[in-house]
Amino acid sequence: xxxxxxxxxxxxxxxxxxxxxxxxxxxxxxxxxxxxxxxxxxxxxxxxxxxxxxxxxxxxxxxxxxxxxxxxxxxxxxxxxxxxxxxxxxxxxxxxxxxxxxxxxxxxxxxxxxxxxxxxxxxxxxxxxxxxxxxxxxxxxxxxxxxxxxxxxxxxxxxxxxxxxxxxxxxxxxxxxxxxxxxxxxxxxxxxxxxxxxxxxxxxxxxxxxxxx
Amino acid sequence: xxxxxxxxxxxxxxxxxxxxxxxxxxxxxxxxxxxxxxxxxxxxxxxxxxxxxxxxxxxxxxxxxxxxxxxxxxxxxxxxxxxxxxxxxxxxxxxxxxxxxxxxxxxxxxxxxxxxxxxxxxxxxxxxxxxxxxxxxxxxxxxxxxxxxxxxxxxxxxxxxxxxxxxxxxxxxxxxxxxxxxxxxxxxxxxxxxxxxxxxxxxxxxxxxxxxxxxxxxxxxxxxxxxxxxxxxxxxxxxxxxxxxxxxxxxxxxxxxxxxxxxxxxxxxxxxxxxxxxxxxxxxxxxxxxxxxxxxxx
Numbered sequence: 001x002x003x004x005x006x007x008x009x010x011x012x013x014x015x016x017x018x019x020x021x022x023x024x025x026x027x028x029x030x031x032x033x034x035x036x037x038x039x040x041x042x043x044x045x046x047x048x049x050x051x052x053x054x055x056x057x058x059x060x061x062x063x064x065x066x067x068x069x070x071x072x073x074x075x076x077x078x079x080x081x082x083x084x085x086x087x088x089x090x091x092x093x094x095x096x097x098x099x100x101x102x103x104x105x106x107x108x109x110x111x112x113x114x115x116x117x118x119x120x121x122x123x124x125x126x127x128x129x130x131x132x133x134x135x136x137x138x139x140x141x142x143x144x145x146x147x148x149x150x151x152x153x154x155x156x157x158x159x160x161x162x163x164x165x166x167x168x169x170x171x172x173x174x175x176x177x178x179x180x181x182x183x184x185x186x187x188x189x190x191x192x193x194x195x196x197x198x199x200x201x202x203x204x205x206x207x208x209x210x211x212x213x
Numbered sequence: 214x215x216x217x218x219x220x221x222x223x224x225x226x227x228x229x230x231x232x233x234x235x236x237x238x239x240x241x242x243x244x245x246x247x248x249x250x251x252x253x254x255x256x257x258x259x260x261x262x263x264x265x266x267x268x269x270x271x272x273x274x275x276x277x278x279x280x281x282x283x284x285x286x287x288x289x290x291x292x293x294x295x296x297x298x299x300x301x302x303x304x305x306x307x308x309x310x311x312x313x314x315x316x317x318x319x320x321x322x323x324x325x326x327x328x329x330x331x332x333x334x335x336x337x338x339x340x341x342x343x344x345x346x347x348x349x350x351x352x353x354x355x356x357x358x359x360x361x362x363x364x365x366x367x368x369x370x371x372x373x374x375x376x377x378x379x380x381x382x383x384x385x386x387x388x389x390x391x392x393x394x395x396x397x398x399x400x401x402x403x404x405x406x407x408x409x410x411x412x413x414x415x416x417x418x419x420x421x422x423x424x425x426x427x428x429x430x431x432x433x434x435x436x437x438x439x440x441x442x443x444x445x446x447x448x449x450x451x452x453x454x455x456x457x458x459x460x461x462x463x464x465x466x467x468x469x470x471x472x473x474x475x476x477x478x479x480x481x482x483x484x485x486x487x488x489x490x491x492x493x494x495x496x497x498x499x500x501x502x503x504x505x506x507x508x509x510x511x
Contacts, residue, residue, distance in 0.1 A: 056397025056399060057399070058406075060331075060404050061405055062406075183461075
């Protein structure tokens with residue numbers, strides 16, 4: 001198992017989408033613990049990619065192919081996750097996306113992955129998502145949470161607009177809102193009336209669990 | 214009057230400062246693309262150019278940073294103006310401001326910024342598509358009467374190369390190319406990982422006349438970059454840093470550096486061998502005035 005986890009981690013760091021997809025399929029074929037492979041294999045890989053990016057050791061191309069490799073693996077493994085089935089075991093439904101005007105999505109995708117891996121049903125709207133789409137989708141799905149990511153100070157105000165639109169549609173009491181992304185903070189979350197701020201995927205899961213049920 | 218490159222051999226040239234924040238101060242609306250003011254408010258634009266000339270800039274830049282057809286399509290979602298018309302108008306407005314200015318011997322740089330798209334794996338931009346967009350813009354700027362071309366804020370050498378090639382296809386005028394780089398632990402890099410060494414090697418091989426850097430970093434952070442690039446090439450160098458780090462107030466970026474401190478940093482770049490200096494985001498005529506005073510004392 002350890003070797004498999006290392007291989008998964010390395011495939012992400014190398015940005016090798018073919019390999020990560022093959023390893024994901026192998027995980028299912030060999031009936032390995034999907035959750036463990038995700039959390040201790042692939043997620044460790046994308047975390048390392050993020051760390052190397054922060055350190056200035058790797059750049060956009062490597063960041064993007066790492067994220068692509070992660071997506072490929074998750075496309076294969078997602079359907080097997082408990083929360084994804086929306087059954088009684090689901091801890092709740094989270095609608096997640098990066099706000100309108102902003103195409104940064106690696107952190108957001110990691111949060112979506114971790115929430116999914118930890119028992120939540122997740123609808124990932126992608127990036128550059130209009131405010132209305134967050135609200136409509138949450139209403140459609142009867143979501144418990146909206147998670148909005150913003151990585152630009154210029155797009156952060158969109159997070160406030162999501163909350164305002166929920167209020168305008170009398171949905172604010174039905175849906176909780178968490179915000180994240182590099183320029184965000186607990187102060188910002190408080191200022192806009194969000195239910196919480198999560199600085200990383202682990203914090204997002206904790207926040208969602210703490211407020212769920 | 215000596216041409217731009219000849220003049221650069223004789224003395225250090227001072228480029229102008231930021232345009233974006235000047236336009237915002239003059240009333241540019243939240244949804245408006247800065248480049249559109251060449252068509253809608255040429256009067257206010259001409260005033261900004263004149264103020265930079267009065268402050269002592271040797272070179273003013275056309276208000277065409279985002280004026281390739283590719284960039285205009287994404288920034289003017291309600292319908293983009295005609296690319297050629299916009300660029301010609303921007304050049305004509307600046308040319309008129311230059312010609313009407315009481316002191317001669319100044320130059321007009323046709324400003325070319327990034328398309329805003331990315332090459333693979335980040336995006337789907339192709340060399341051909343980029344070069345076509347830059348060619349269209351360059352041809353219009355040439356027609357509008359620029360003296361030289363300033364390709365700036367390039368973050369991918371692949372895109373910078375296409376811009377240089379495109380200008381060369383339509384003009385014999387001097388080409389300046391600036392990359393935008395961040396200071397990391399291991400040195401200066403563009404967001405895609407290009408280095409000053411790679412820039413020097415590739416851009417000069419393409420026939421770029423002047424290379425350099427602008428934006429992303431403060432004047433203090435750019436001094437070592439000037440030193441490094443001076444050691445990499447004998448080609449003329451241009452540096453245009455930001456006025457410090459931006460703070461965000463009410464959704465707007467506010468730059469707080471003191472003009473005298475900025476000017477002091479630019480003089481250090483000149484001492485290190487820079488051939489031309491100027492300002493980027495957050496700099497104003499006051500910044501250029503401060504640098505002018507120091508250059509005149511040299």
